[in-house]
Amino acid sequence: MAFKQIELNMGPQHPSTHGVLRLKLTVDNEVVLKIEPVIGYLHRGMEKLWEHRTYPQITPLTDRLDYIAAILNNLAYVLAVEKLAGLEVPKRAQYIRVILAELQRVASHLAWAGFNANDIGAASVLLYSFIEREGVLEVFEAYCGARLTVHALRIGGVANDLTPKLIALIRQVVAAVPQRLADIEALLSENRIWKHRTIGIGHIAPDDALRYGLTGPALRAAGVCWDLRKNIPYSSSEDFDFEVPLGQNSDVYDRYLVRMAEMRQSLRIITQALDRLPEGELCAKVPRFLKIPPGEVFHTIEGAKGELGFYIKSNGTDKPERVKMKAPSFINMQCFEKMCQGYLIADVVAILGSLDIVLGEIDK
Amino acid sequence: MNQHALIFDLLIPLLKAAAVCIYLMVMVIIMVWLERRLVGWMQGRLGPNRVGCQGVLQPIADTVKLLLKENIMQKQADWLLFNIAPIIVLVSALLAFCFIPFGDTIPFKGYTFTFWVAESPVGLLLVMGISSLSVFALVFGGWGSNSKYPLLGGLRSVIQILSYEIPVALAVLAVVFYSKSMNLVAIVQQQHETGWNILKLPLIVPFFIFWICAVAETNRAPFDLPEAESELVAGFHTEYSGIKFAFFFMAEYTHMVLASSLAVVLFFGGWLAPFSQVKALAWLHPFPGAGVLWYFIKIMGFLCLFIWIRGTFPRYRFDELIKLAWKWMVPLALLNIFIVALIRIW
Numbered sequence: 001m002a003f004k005q006i007e008l009n010m011g012p013q014h015p016s017t018h019g020v021l022r023l024k025l026t027v028d029n030e031v032v033l034k035i036e037p038v039i040g041y042l043h044r045g046m047e048k049l050w051e052h053r054t055y056p057q058i059t060p061l062t063d064r065l066d067y068i069a070a071i072l073n074n075l076a077y078v079l080a081v082e083k084l085a086g087l088e089v090p091k092r093a094q095y096i097r098v099i100l101a102e103l104q105r106v107a108s109h110l111a112w113a114g115f116n117a118n119d120i121g122a123a124s125v126l127l128y129s130f131i132e133r134e135g136v137l138e139v140f141e142a143y144c145g146a147r148l149t150v151h152a153l154r155i156g157g158v159a160n161d162l163t164p165k166l167i168a169l170i171r172q173v174v175a176a177v178p179q180r181l182a183d184i185e186a187l188l189s190e191n192r193i194w195k196h197r198t199i200g201i202g203h204i205a206p207d208d209a210l211r212y213g214l215t216g217p218a219l220r221a222a223g224v225c226w227d228l229r230k231n232i233p234y235s236s237s238e239d240f241d242f243e244v245p246l247g248q249n250s251d252v253y254d255r256y257l258v259r260m261a262e263m264r265q266s267l268r269i270i271t272q273a274l275d276r277l278p279e280g281e282l283c284a285k286v287p288r289f290l291k292i293p294p295g296e297v298f299h300t301i302e303g304a305k306g307e308l309g310f311y312i313k314s315n316g317t318d319k320p321e322r323v324k325m326k327a328p329s330f331i332n333m334q335c336f337e338k339m340c341q342g343y344l345i346a347d348v349v350a351i352l353g354s355l356d357i358v359l360g361e362i363d364k
Numbered sequence: 365m366n367q368h369a370l371i372f373d374l375l376i377p378l379l380k381a382a383a384v385c386i387y388l389m390v391m392v393i394i395m396v397w398l399e400r401r402l403v404g405w406m407q408g409r410l411g412p413n414r415v416g417c418q419g420v421l422q423p424i425a426d427t428v429k430l431l432l433k434e435n436i437m438q439k440q441a442d443w444l445l446f447n448i449a450p451i452i453v454l455v456s457a458l459l460a461f462c463f464i465p466f467g468d469t470i471p472f473k474g475y476t477f478t479f480w481v482a483e484s485p486v487g488l489l490l491v492m493g494i495s496s497l498s499v500f501a502l503v504f505g506g507w508g509s510n511s512k513y514p515l516l517g518g519l520r521s522v523i524q525i526l527s528y529e530i531p532v533a534l535a536v537l538a539v540v541f542y543s544k545s546m547n548l549v550a551i552v553q554q555q556h557e558t559g560w561n562i563l564k565l566p567l568i569v570p571f572f573i574f575w576i577c578a579v580a581e582t583n584r585a586p587f588d589l590p591e592a593e594s595e596l597v598a599g600f601h602t603e604y605s606g607i608k609f610a611f612f613f614m615a616e617y618t619h620m621v622l623a624s625s626l627a628v629v630l631f632f633g634g635w636l637a638p639f640s641q642v643k644a645l646a647w648l649h650p651f652p653g654a655g656v657l658w659y660f661i662k663i664m665g666f667l668c669l670f671i672w673i674r675g676t677f678p679r680y681r682f683d684e685l686i687k688l689a690w691k692w693m694v695p696l697a698l699l700n701i702f703i704v705a706l707i708r709i710w
Binding site: 008127188196197344 | 675678679680
């Protein structure tokens with residue numbers, strides 16, 4: 001029987017396109033020949049909006065980009081502004097930022113573990129990882145009252161201090177997460193079905209990955225050692241001792257292994273930062289009306305999804321003239337078609353899950 | 365006397381058939397509730413616990429909701445195929461229970477009351493045949509919807525069910541070799557004398573083949589590809605709504621009960637108490653008709669196993685699934701049937 005190629009619409013309302021992403025698939029039976037991602041369903045005009053807001057007003061808006069990892073957005077933005085304004089952030093604030101950012105990375109990776117496993121059919125993992133993510137969100141709630149869009153960082157420092165009670169809570173979370181990771185690994189790592197579904201799927205050569213601008217865990221799974229916390233340290237990340245987990249085969253399974261290992265490294269960083277938390281101010285002296293002399297800056301950090309950067313151009317007023325965001329999900333999405341070619345529809349959702357995209361960041 | 369014949373030959377079988385239908389509907393309700401609660405428990409959440417005691421009335425509320433919902437049929441769907449599919453799927457699932465023995469016999473004033481609707485020398489064959497009719501429903505539903513996701517779901521289900529039909533038939537054939545009968549009642553009675561089939565060495569492998577294939581044929585996780593939520597939204601029944609969707613839903617659970625019943629009848633001694641041939645354990649079967657309880661306990665075990673499997677495994681990919689059937693299940697079942705045949709001849 002001659003089976004005609006059909007065009008299949010995946011999304012924007014589909015259980016596993018991680019939000020409002022639409023994929024136009026051209027399939028022959030179940031083999032994917034072509035993928036065209038259609039984005040923009042969540043476009044809110046963020047970058048234009050920022051041109052009409054003062055510098056401190058922009059910080060809470062960045063929460064809404066990658067809503068799974070809001071603190072990392074905050075961090076990327078405030079670091080860029082501080083670099084442009086030449087502000088010196090107190091050491092204690094830097095450490096608190098590191099603790100919050102790494103907790104956020106753990107929360108983001110946990111959410112990813114759940115979503116990716118759920119896409120591949122292991123629904124229980126989603127629930128297990130969300131139990132621990134809940135613990136992290138409770139820390140955020142105790143820190144600043146919000147759970148998802150936290151607005152925890154300020155230009156020049158942080159909003160609140162870490163109280164001893166909060167430190168005890170963080171230590172509790174840090175102690176609990178590895179057990180849950182072990183649970184998830186027990187369910188997946190050696191599971192034949194999981195390995196069938198992930199090993200060798202969504203391969204991209206390291207050269208291609210670099211050419212496409214792939215960053216983050218997906219790039220490290222290809223064996224390229226590029227972690228901005230090591231390569232271009234920021235916010236005292238050079239003070240901490242941690243490893244950069246690398247993969248070899250650049251497939252869905254390696255991305256899974258890399259992210260699982262990264263969570264453990266993040267926990268290591270948190271423990272070290274808590275142990276060595278210096279005394280001092282929480283915030284640099286920032287003028288009430290922050291006016292930044294004309295100039296431009298670009299600063300990137302290692303976000304949960306990849307290199308997260310902000311380009312800011314100031315014109316001497318209290319509002320930026322232009323802000324451009326380097327959204328890792330958006331750039332990682334470029335590789336998607338290349339990764340999917342020749343695989344099956346079932347693999348498309350697995351690969352999409354392994355890229356860990358967030359539409360809030362892609363559509364801005 | 366004629367009056368009695370009317371009662372015994374017509375009225376009682378009719379009542380039995382009605383009872384089986386009601387029993388299955390009740391089982392569906394129990395299973396929907398149990399599945400949601402059990403999976404919830406495994407995943408560290410609550411599941412429905414608001415409607416009625418511990419949420420037992422939730423499935424009834426859901427059914428009422430589905431009954432009241434609008435029946436949508438999109439314009440491009442084929443009217444006949446689209447509407448006939450839910451009927452076929454439910455009827456085939458219910459009809460197969462005709463030959464399943466639920467319990468032992470109760471003698472009553474010269475009349476022997478049996479816990480099965482009908483007995484046939486080829487009962488097993490009929491059960492397998494009737495239950496496979498449901499593949500037509502999946503094809504009709506998938507193709508008749510004339511829509512892309514159901515089409516892919518329909519394609520998947522046809523290949524899947526046809527592939528797994530073969531190893532399951534071969535596995536069941538091993539039991540037939542042992543019991544020298546295709547009569548399900550006779551198969552159970554034979555186990556009364558020789559012990560449960562699962563305890564016989566050559567029948568252990570067929571049981572596992574049977575069980576894996578049963579999970580695959582009922583479209584349950586990890587083989588739930590035709591309706592893989594994260595890929596095909598709802599597979600072949602994407603376009604169905606209201607009561608027609610409920611029919612597919614009920615049929616899936618009825619098939620689960622059927623697969624569990626077959627596993628119990630073929631391998632776990634049907635209505636028999638454990639080690640029923642041992643005189644000292646006769647108290648496990650204290651009165652005629654107690655077999656129904658044993659049957660029920662056993663199928664509940666299997667139904668819970670279905671749920672447990674769903675809570676544990678990720679989903680197979682389509683090509684892996686077919687590979688599993690043709691590269692492992694079929695050769696293994698063939699080899700096994702050869703061994704069983706040799707043992708029986710010898």
